[in-house]
Amino acid sequence: MQKSELKTPYFMIDEDKLIANLEKAQQLKDISGVKLVLALKCFSTWGVFDIIKPYLDGTTSSGPYEVKLGYETFGGETHAYSVGYSEEDVREVADICDKMIFNSQSQLAAYRHIIEGKASVGLRLNPGVSYAGQDLANPARQFSRLGVQADHIDDDVFDSIDGVMFHMNCENKDVDAFITLLDAISERFGQHLDKLDWVSLGGGVFFTWPGYNIEKLGAALKTFADKHGVQLYLEPGEAIITKTTDLVVTVVDIVENGMKTAIVDSATEAHRLDTLIYNEPASVLEASEQGAHQYVIGSCSCLAGDQFCIANFEQELEIGQKLHLLDSAGYTMVKLNWFNGLKMPSVYCERSNGDIQKLNEFDYSDFKRSLSQWSVK
Ligand SMILES: Cc1ncc(COP(=O)(O)O)c(C=O)c1O
Known part of the structure; x- marks a missing residue:
């Protein structure tokens, strides 16, 4: 042709350019021990997943069909997250996801019994701080519905979940700005994170941007993971296919x-x-x-x-x-x-x-x- x-x-997707981004992802994983799951909301052209699979650990999703697609076409770890699950959605994906992350304590309470014993249980927290150029894409914007606000958290919840997800960045090309957010999370939520197995820091970290200091990011992630004794995840979308x-x-x-x-x-x-x-x-x-x-x-x-x-x-x-x-x-x-x-x-x-x-x-x-x-x- x-x-x-x-x-x-x-x-036209260029394989060489994709691999160049993926090599940077591999470098970040090697330095920090972080696991990377592809955010299907950003890119789900599964026809090129065979190129991406060797570098990443799995997929994360925002709705039931993305969970299914990740499971069927990518494999590895399948994370299921939704801003609002119906009971039917939860039942549909319970057997094919490895982690299910609820957006609120009410959804967690309503549906956790469906997935217990099948998948690891997580909750999205809203750290109240963020890095985003536009209000429309700012997860910490006023009246945000994305994740549980710090002052609404029932402290007991940390005894009954395995992990948490924070997503607070949008196209963040500034490693120091990211580290500031990481420090804020450690300080605000640290004592709770110590009880967990895993923490996902979401997407929006633009570590494939030319000149991005991957070593510095990797070192900061490793320090955080060691300090709190958790497996860290990032959920890159744009960084992988930029x-x-x-x-x-x-x-x-x-x-x-x-x-x-x-x-x-x-x-x-x-x-x-x-x-x-x-x-x-x-x-x-x-x-x-x-x-x-x-x-x-x-x-x-x-x-x-x-x-x-x-x-x-x-x-x-x-x-x-x-x-x-x-x-x-x-x-x-x-x-x-x-x-x-x-x-x-x-x-x-x-x-x-x-x-x-x-x-x-x-x-x-x-x-x-x-x-x-x-x-x-
Ligand atoms: C929860 C969550 N994870 C990951 C991502 C992927 O972000 P990006 O494509 O900017 O890396 C998003 C984007 O909105 C998100 O909301």
Whole structure:
């Protein structure tokens, strides 16, 4: 399969780039003894799990189907967490998860009997401190429903659970800021943690970012684990797949209204949702900051403000030209939707040996099936 023959839009996952991130994950594990479980909420393209499996210890999830997917396609340790379980959800996953983490003391009390003897029992605590650029993604935001607040914890609970999970970071590239949070947790919850077997520190620690001091992070994690006598976990999502995947699109039209807009055969609302939700413009491989030709890279959806970014180019863009929207894997492929009946991007992996392998493709029948299976009689 030649890249030039592939029909856009499509995602291209680069195996070499993925392995480069995974080698850093391995380094962190070796230094610290931490176990790493992939956060499926961020990335669950199971077609490449065979590449990831040798490096990570398992998966963690946010809903019942992710638990099932992790168990079936990844293996290792399967952690089950949900902000709100129904009894049916708990029963569905009780036999296939290794750890079940409840979000509240009420859910723990209601359902622990279902999993006792089957899986290790955990509770999410909210440390009340966090590192997050945007309020929308801040687990310690005002009135947060994510985890038990420190002043609401019933101290006896620590005698009846095996572990706890804290998740308080979002794209944290600053190791010192992370260590400050770690120290705050140790101080606030330390005496309780001493009674537990494991502590998960959640996701959002961007240890694969260029220049990140992995040694310092590893040493801090090891000190924490030794001090409290616990097995530590991290739940990385974005750190594992960052900068591995392009969304490749084609310019289908160029229009002008005060600025030139290159309209491409994809949309943020359908294929790169976080661009819109977090107002974080995409980067384009072909762009050049000094370029004299500026374009809005506009989507082909009907939403007026739906654009990928504004970018400069050395040459004028042409209809039919392909553009690579960089870093398009995390919280993207898991959120694809059929808005406007746009064609869904296919998914490919470029292997280390140069082979291009197809992982997924969609057609009209997938769109139709997603809307109804039966019509009224
Ligand atoms: C509980 C939990 N664990 C792990 C993650 C993964 O975070 P990231 O992809 O930023 O590493 C998240 C993200 O929201 C989360 O809520």
